[in-house]
Amino acid sequence: MIRLLALMLLLPLHAAASDPPAPATVAVVYNSEIDESKKLAIAYAEARNVPLENLVGLALPDKEEISREEYDTLIRGPLTAEFDRRQWWKRGPDDEGDLQMQQTRIQILVCMRGVPSRIQHPNPVNPDGSPLTQQQGMMTRKAAVDSELALLGSEGHSLDGALANPYFKKDSPITKAGMPILLVGRIDAHSFPVCHRMIQDAVETEKTGLWGFGVIDVANKIPQGDLWLQTAARALDREGIPTLVDRSNDTLPINFPLKDTAIYLGWYDFNVSGPFKNPGFKFKRGAVAAHLHSFSARQLRDAGKNWCAPLLARGACATIGNTFEPWLHMTHNFDVFAERLLAGYTLVEAAYMSIPVLSWQGVVLGDPLYRPFLHLDGSGTKADDDRLFRAFRISMLRWPNDEAEREKQLRAAAARMEDGRLLEALGLNLASNGQESRAGSVFRDAKLRFDDDYDKLRMDLYVAMLDREAKRTAAAIQGLRVAKATYASLPESKATEAWLNILDPPPPPPVQPKAR
Template identity: 40%
Template sequence: MSANEVTSRRSRRGQEAEATAHQPIRLLTSAATALLLSLASPCSAAPGDSAIVLYNSSVEESKATAAHYFTARGVPANNVIGLPLPTSETMTRKEFREQLQEPLLKALAERGLWKLRADALTREFNLTNSPAVTESSIRYAVLCFGVPLKITRDNSLAEASAEKLPPELHRNEAAVDSELAALPLAAGRHQITSALPNRNYAATNPAALHPTNGILLVARLDGPTAAIARGLVDKALVAERDGLWGRAYFDARGIRDGGYLTGDEWLRKAAETVRRFAFETALDDTAPTFSAGFPLSQIGLYAGWYDGNVSGPFTRDKVEFLPGAVAYHLHSFSAHTLRSADKNWCGPLLAKGATATLGCVEEPFLAGTPDLGVFFHRLTAAGWTLGEAAYAAQGSLSWQTTIVGDPLYRPFGRHPGELHTDLLKRRSPLVAWSHLRVVNLNLAQGTSAAEMVGYLNEQAETKTSAVLLEKLGDLQLKLEKPELAVESWDKALANQPTPQQRVRLLLARAEQLTKLGREIPALVAWQELEKLLPPSPELNRVKERLEEAKVRLKPKK
């Protein structure tokens, strides 16, 4: 055998060995991404002709917001309705009935959008009755900036049917949205004291959420300014095209029993649903809400409770909401006003960049707030629209909840496999998030961390993505390889992480450097964190670790 033959065979064997070495990764890549393709096809996009757009003709910005939505969603002109309404956020029950409820009902019938039962306006109201609407070409109502937010209490209205209610429920104030949502049920002739049971609560078929089944899916384009309100549909459309990405954060209170347990159970269920849906998910199950130092980065989804006013990381000048982000803080008065960028919760969340939120205009009691487990399941895993998910999550109508955002917004309307391919074709940096989804889907299905490390190492995007490099480091740490984890996090820090991602990376890196006994780089990391963090428990922890590092580095006598 000649030297050339030996060299040639060695070369072939080397090529074969290299091919064999890479084959499992190629097979893994195929199997891993196949999970995206195997996911159920989501529901199709809600068309613009399935909605009416309602604006306040007494407010120019309201009309402009309606025109913006009309164009963005392709709503037919016949579905755009302007009514002269009060210009404040509140209206009386009389104003609601005479200026909004009755004229809207008339317009819907005259324009052929609704057909009512012949006896709709004469029969005695009963929850067991079939709805007043027998035919409807619309399912959604979009209330535009300038349409009043809430109906004030009217103590002069007494209803015999309400006499048996507990004293605390002898109230008739309500969110305009929630009151209009019940319009198909009895053409506005229902009991207004307390709340009405929502017959569509926890619905599993989105088609059931229809006026002929007693519900109109009402939401509003609103916020501290008209520009913010108009931007809600713009950001929704971006997310529908490019995907809603980012991380999910749930802030529970660590409740294990008592009357408020339900709220925490909703949040835990929501967190588990979203984690299985392949979001990078953080659940804080302790009593305090997220502090100002909590590294809340790249927010796609958020829910928590129970602070009266916007707090913690949401008070920063810049909050890292991604386009399409859905954020909700459960509090009795979270939507008491939408005109403030620093009071309550809904207005501030919208001002900081959230695309959709929910809230209560007055005290709803916990059972009268949206079931977050249902809401996040329908929005994510089921692929429903914001309007569908929000109303399936509510046990009550004619009550206190308002939904702010485009009700047609369907953040997960595109098939994940199709979206992944599209992002790759466009060379979009967002494909990194899609790769992260592949990893998390596989982990949720029981694939090992080692296999997912192999997947990430094969992707070209991993080399330059702070998102993927952070995940790679997390998996390496899980595999008890802290040196490799620190190396990956160092690379992530060198690839333009967001400010809050940088804080999270530095915290993880400093802890591992300390455990590895690499005292000087650990000291430098703690010092950098001390400069970055605001006053918070996180800063206090960093200062403690910094002092400990200084003691260890102090020369021994």
């Protein structure tokens, strides 16, 4: 381990994106009718050194969904007036006489809990009175408040359907991009304490950087979305972040015993499921977690429904989602999102670089200024619990093409420390790169290094996953049966039952004869 960590001083490591947005370019919007919303705004401003004069209080109803008229009269109109009064921007008319933003001192808006998140379409019928078709209903003026606010400085644009996002797939800080848009994020969750924790976690994690395991749940739904997740997995692997990739058609099973999860990307269940149903599960501090679903951010007040609120309630620091059906091609591209975060961009920059449209359904939840991978270059405070992950990254960079030497070094470090996580990381890397047989052997060795049954069960599940993917169904079933019996007292043993019900479903109950 010491040898691996010493290499940190010798290697040309990843450099984070430069020129992050300055605190003075951030404005914070809160609900002046809710004391906690104002307190949250002040807490955020103090945590990020945002000038208190950049706070804007709006008198708003305490509800998540508002009408288009309420949005215009209570949010868009007053906020536009504040930008004018404070001389935060310069606008001028376009060829049609509509005002457009030409310059702005404010580049990022942060909405606090208490600011409504959804705009509902006011009319369920066409102008002629005929009912909307399903397609028309999907393309009406429903939208996320934040996605509309991104175009606050532009007037006269259509409200029927989405508009192109000029920042999509850019690879330049917003400070240099010169885009006529605002980047809008929100500190919002099912409770104010969770919101405060999200702010604190972002600030504290930036001191060390975000280190831990990645989890990618492909689930094989639609090729486009699957490709995003597969590409994100490769990006994490390239950066030396050990990542579990589940390629089965079903999402990870209930109570799957994840540990030290720093980044999670998956799809496509309607409500929170799998590992995140386990009452004992908690993300690593500062974790970024997102589940691709049409209604992932449909509501933010119930920690048991949809995805965004539950992920935040389980300790995630940041997530992205949709308030209503966005259509797959108009939601966040998870591959771009992951790649931009890894490059050192802020959460809000990465999120807006990854979504092709505005005036639509996308939301960004978490501190917009958060840079989780700021210290991939080896800098930052060295937390004890992160050293294993830092060492694994160094091993990937030091011996990128010498797998035998890398495995030798990691095995030696795991033996000295009597910690199976380095071997677990190695096994995940081998599995991600098509070396399933070697990965299975490493997982079995890792199991011997763990004392906790929770961790031992995870190694057994990894091996069963490899057997399942390789069509060794009988071996997978046998391994799961042994694990189920061995760890029956653990809540996480439900994961073995879930997979057994798929691979070896119980026979249907006998048909009862009909009464004569």
